[in-house]
Amino acid sequence: MKIVKLQVSDLALLNDFIDQCGTSLNTFRYFNHRPLKTIQNHIITVLLLDATGNPIAYGHLEQEHEKVWLGICVAENNIGRGYGKRMMEELIIQAKLMKLEFVFLTVDKSNFAAIKLYEKFGFNPIHENEIKVWYQWRLGISNSEI
Template structure:
């Protein structure tokens, strides 16, 4: 297995209080997809942001930090927003556990809005997913 995929899984496993949403094998498989991208905080390898880009849309698949409160998540999301502007992305989407109020507030700070829910989307424990989006490009695009 790819060392980077294993490292990203370790960050994810440390960051999520329930259970890491993806296995190391799923990360390795996802990294092979042409439309899949990852930003990794390289100084200490303590944070990552994974996303899929299809045409002018991005879906954040994962964002996690081993160490909270140091701004790594903010840095990675700002990096993604810069990337989105350069690559003329219209909208960024994500989903988050309904009970993850800290994450939802974090995304709202960047302008993400709730656009829907997926009933019982998450397992261990079973829970709804809140769908959020952020318009990056012009509203008429």
């Protein structure tokens, strides 16, 4: 298992990941309306690779105006094996290293697995509409995972 930081020159690997995401793309819709090369604007983009180099989980931190947003996705065939947790650990470590004061994300209200994961990592709900919840993580607020 290996974590790699993606550069815009690694889009083929990102494309491989998207190709095997399957139903995970129903709830991770980030690339539905963005080209893959948008990762060049991220603070960090990471992939978790299995022992054969196959990408199984994705994560990013992206600055949009004054806010930093987190995105995460585990490919359908690898859900429920601890890789989401591993990816969250990596992104939170990076956020702490960069001394980011806040990290934000949105999640579908029906995405119970993701919500449970985010709350374990210290994200708190700050806003909601009929479909989604907005969550915030704040530097210095302790959580059980790190």
